[in-house]
Amino acid sequence: MQVVALDAGHCTAFCLLFEACGSGCYCRYWHFSGHKNDWLARLAERPDANRDELLRDVQRHDPDARGLLAMESRDAVGWMKLVPRARLRKLTRLPVYRNLPLGDSEGVYVVACLLVRPKHRRRGVARALVLSADEHVRSWGGRAIEAYPRHAEAPLHDEEAWMGPEKLYRGSGYTAILGEDPYPVYRKELDG
Numbered sequence: 001m002q003v004v005a006l007d008a009g010h011c012t013a014f015c016l017l018f019e020a021c022g023s024g025c026y027c028r029y030w031h032f033s034g035h036k037n038d039w040l041a042r043l044a045e046r047p048d049a050n051r052d053e054l055l056r057d058v059q060r061h062d063p064d065a066r067g068l069l070a071m072e073s074r075d076a077v078g079w080m081k082l083v084p085r086a087r088l089r090k091l092t093r094l095p096v097y098r099n100l101p102l103g104d105s106e107g108v109y110v111v112a113c114l115l116v117r118p119k120h121r122r123r124g125v126a127r128a129l130v131l132s133a134d135e136h137v138r139s140w141g142g143r144a145i146e147a148y149p150r151h152a153e154a155p156l157h158d159e160e161a162w163m164g165p166e167k168l169y170r171g172s173g174y175t176a177i178l179g180e181d182p183y184p185v186y187r188k189e190l191d192g
Helices: 008-020 036-045 047-059 125-139 166-170
Strands: 002-005 067-072 075-084 108-116 144-147 175-178 185-189
Touching (some): 008 067, 008 075, 036 047, 075 125
Parallel strands (some): 108 144
Antiparallel strands (some): 002 067, 067 075, 075 108
């Protein structure tokens, strides 16, 4: 398995990953400005609009489309959306986070989604993506990475852990810095 940054050459593999997972969001949720019911309607009726927006942003090298793909040969088996926190106003405006003293967002990247092909789950794909993030974020000028997993006493269903499982971050050098259960904020400072 090789972890690479999403670019125009990987768009077909990226789209096939989302199709294999039955996910029509194409990581556009954080950038969608409509109401919840509008988003649900778009997922059900027009997932191609999400795909097309993502592909457009990849072509433009827009930071909203940044992320990492775990590749096996030509197939994407995992994805991690990894974007500057400043680009995720929807996340930081959520009631559980909006009053937290997150500090300056300059150079801070966020793991905004993790997706792994169903037949590749529990095989280290998500861990490989998270561990590869440091190098990529540094190359993009980042100084820290944050994660916003959901804390739960019982194991979450795969679709409930779309921000990644909490134990993944604890085991990858991240520290809980803010927030209360079930919505902690984890952070990893990157050395120069």
